[in-house]
Amino acid sequence: MTDIDTSNLDFIRTIVAKDLAAGKNDGRLVTRFPPEPNGYLHIGHAKSICLNFGLAQEYPQGVCHMRFDDTNPEKEEVEYIDSILADVKWLGFDWGDNLFYASDYFDQLHDYAVELIKMGKAYVCSLSGEEMRQYRGTLKEPGRESPYRNRSVEENLDLFRRMKDGEFADGTYVLRAKIDMAAPNINLRDPIIYRIRKVHHHRTGDKWCIYPMYDYTHCLSDAIEKVTHSLCTLEFADHRPLYDWFLDTLQTPCHPQQIEFARLNLNFTVMSKRKLMQLVQEGFVSGWDDPRMLTISGLRRRGYTPAAIRNFCATIGLAKRESRIDMGVLENAIRDDLNDRAPRRLAVLKPLKVVITNYPEEKEEELEIANHPKDASLGSRMIPFCREIYIDRDDFMEEPAKKFFRLAPGREVRLRAAYFITCQEVIKDNSGEIIELRCSYDPASRGGSSPDGRKVKGTLHWVSARHALDAEIRLYDRLFNKENPEDDPEVDFKENINPESLQILSHCKLEPALAQATANDHFQFERVGFFCLDRKEGSPKRPLFNRTVTLRDTWAKLVKR
Ligand code: ATP
Ligand code: MG
Numbered sequence: 211m212t213d214i215d216t217s218n219l220d221f222i223r224t225i226v227a228k229d230l231a232a233g234k235n236d237g238r239l240v241t242r243f244p245p246e247p248n249g250y251l252h253i254g255h256a257k258s259i260c261l262n263f264g265l266a267q268e269y270p271q272g273v274c275h276m277r278f279d280d281t282n283p284e285k286e287e288v289e290y291i292d293s294i295l296a297d298v299k300w301l302g303f304d305w306g307d308n309l310f311y312a313s314d315y316f317d318q319l320h321d322y323a324v325e326l327i328k329m330g331k332a333y334v335c336s337l338s339g340e341e342m343r344q345y346r347g348t349l350k351e352p353g354r355e356s357p358y359r360n361r362s363v364e365e366n367l368d369l370f371r372r373m374k375d376g377e378f379a380d381g382t383y384v385l386r387a388k389i390d391m392a393a394p395n396i397n398l399r400d401p402i403i404y405r406i407r408k409v410h411h412h413r414t415g416d417k418w419c420i421y422p423m424y425d426y427t428h429c430l431s432d433a434i435e436k437v438t439h440s441l442c443t444l445e446f447a448d449h450r451p452l453y454d455w456f457l458d459t460l461q462t463p464c465h466p467q468q469i470e471f472a473r474l475n476l477n478f479t480v481m482s483k484r485k486l487m488q489l490v491q492e493g494f495v496s497g498w499d500d501p502r503m504l505t506i507s508g509l510r511r512r513g514y515t516p517a518a519i520r521n522f523c524a525t526i527g528l529a530k531r532e533s534r535i536d537m538g539v540l541e542n543a544i545r546d547d548l549n550d551r552a553p554r555r556l557a558v559l560k561p562l563k564v565v566i567t568n569y570p571e572e573k574e575e576e577l578e579i580a581n582h583p584k585d586a587s588l589g590s591r592m593i594p595f596c597r598e599i600y601i602d603r604d605d606f607m608e609e610p611a612k613k614f615f616r617l618a619p620g621r622e623v624r625l626r627a628a629y630f631i632t633c634q635e636v637i638k639d640n641s642g643e644i645i646e647l648r649c650s651y652d653p654a655s656r657g658g659s660s661p662d663g664r665k666v667k668g669t670l671h672w673v674s675a676r677h678a679l680d681a682e683i684r685l686y687d688r689l690f691n692k693e694n695p696e697d698d699p700e701v702d703f704k705e706n707i708n709p710e711s712l713q714i715l716s717h718c719k720l721e722p723a724l725a726q727a728t729a730n731d732h733f734q735f736e737r738v739g740f741f742c743l744d745r746k747e748g749s750p751k752r753p754l755f756n757r758t759v760t761l762r763d764t765w766a767k768l769v770k771r
Contacts, residue, residue: 222528240266242276253505254474281427355400373406381406429454429468489503561603562602564631568651576593601625606618606644617647629655680719683741686756
């Protein structure tokens with residue numbers, strides 16, 4: 211065996227590297243990503259996708275299969291299959307010709323079950339669900355053998371055939387593996403391998419009324435596809451003896467190795483599809499792709515990029531122990547990606563009108579502004595300027611606080627890439643609310659440069675009032691206001707929803723170039739945050755932008771305080 215350097219590899223990549231160096235599995239590497247099509251993919255799935263597809267990409271002979279574990283017909287929908295495939299593609303992975311469905315193997319799985327019966331390793335049981343629970347025993351007590359455990363092979367074959375032929379009602383009979391009712395591992399106490407379900411299957415139609423169980427299906431599907439490394443999350447460690455039992459007992463094409471890793475848990479969110487489904491069905495969010503949802507489709511709509519999600523998965527690494535990752539790590543991944551390459555734009559979220567009194571009424575001019583402060587390759591653009599502009603309300607204080615260096619009465623500031631202006635007058639309405647500022651400008655400061663070396667402390671973003679695009683902007687915050695929304699079993703996790711997770715601002719003013727934005731563009735609105743056009747409701751006719759992430763981690767500051 212050649213020596214290989216595994217010092218930079220996680221524990222799974224180390225196993226794989228060693229197996230390949232040792233010529234195991236004839237030098238093949240086959241992984242798989244096996245979602246159940248009963249919901250949309252979330253960021254936790256991304257970890258598994260990046261691992262399985264990523265690993266296969268790292269070796270020339272590596273292959274990753276896309277396989278739907280579609281053994282639960284009543285919960286599965288074609289909508290989920292379509293969304294899952296689209297999400298995996300969007301993340302940047304390709305299964306090539308290797309798209310499979312566990313339901314493709316129903317015939318083979320059935321034949322394997324008949325094999326087990328013939329070997330005396332499976333039997334048809336007539337206990338009810340409730341009885342079966344009582345017979346199963348507990349972690350401390352062994353189970354008891356079913357009175358049907360010793361049916362003859364002939365009787366079992368006959369009953370199983372009649373189960374398959376639809377002679378019996380749902381729940382009357384099941385097929386069980388005959389392993390060991392006294393096994394300390396409850397999964398080995400004669401687990402069910404087939405149950406009767408007279409329901410339509412989205413792929414096999416009404417051909418079957420018996421459906422195989424997950425544990426039985428999964429290992430055999432892996433073996434049929436000649437998977438070499440079957441990577442799954444820790445909760446399946448206790449199922450591994452069963453995985454191996456089926457493959458050791460039956461004559462299968464190969465025996466894949468199951469390896470478990472810690473699932474991703476993120477704080478300030480929930481991850482299980484069942485809980486995400488509740489949020490959707492009970493209307494707490496607008497859908498699976500609500501930008502506050504940590505589904506792949508929600509993140510995409512929010513403005514996350516595939517690269518940011520892949521980088522995030524690489525950053526968190528692989529461990530054998532459960533942990534919680536801070537949401538800030540995910541947010542930093544998108545900030546890092548966009549900071550380098552998102553073009554800058556000017557946008558005023560809470561507009562306050564400024565009239566530049568010494569600027570000619572009819573005049574308009576175009577000013578050049580760089581698209582990125584550090585990357586000249588992103589070029590520059592022209593932005594219109596005229597007598598009336600908008601600045602952000604938060605950039606003006608009538609009585610400026612101590613460290614407030616932005617606009618205030620009598621004070622001079624720079625308008626980004628435009629001119630120096632000085633506030634001369636504050637106009638208020640009857641209720642005392644500020645509705646307009648009257649300022650003068652210095653024509654010699656064109657481009658925002660100081661005419662005579664005089665300094666200003668503040669630089670504000672602005673938008674020409676005459677040319678501005680009127681837009682709706684949605685600001686998102688974490689969907690839950692508790693680090694672990696599920697930590698109290700007495701409290702429904704939905705009670706921990708952050709009531710301020712969505713803030714809608716209308717009549718925001720954007721620079722006109724943003725009228726051309728598409729949902730695949732990402733922008734930094736200078737001094738504000740990263741934004742993208744909403745891919746569902748946004749269009750040139752309806753400029754609607756989502757805030758992907760703030761410029762800085764405001765939560766980290768709050769937590770510190
Ligand atoms: P959920 O618990 O969210 O309902 P699941 O495990 O039931 O998810 P599957 O469709 O069975 O969802 O998952 C497909 C693959 O994704 C499995 O191999 C599973 O281990 C993996 N996976 C699911 N959730 C996570 C997670 N949070 N972190 C890492 N991998 C995950
Ligand atoms: Mg599952």
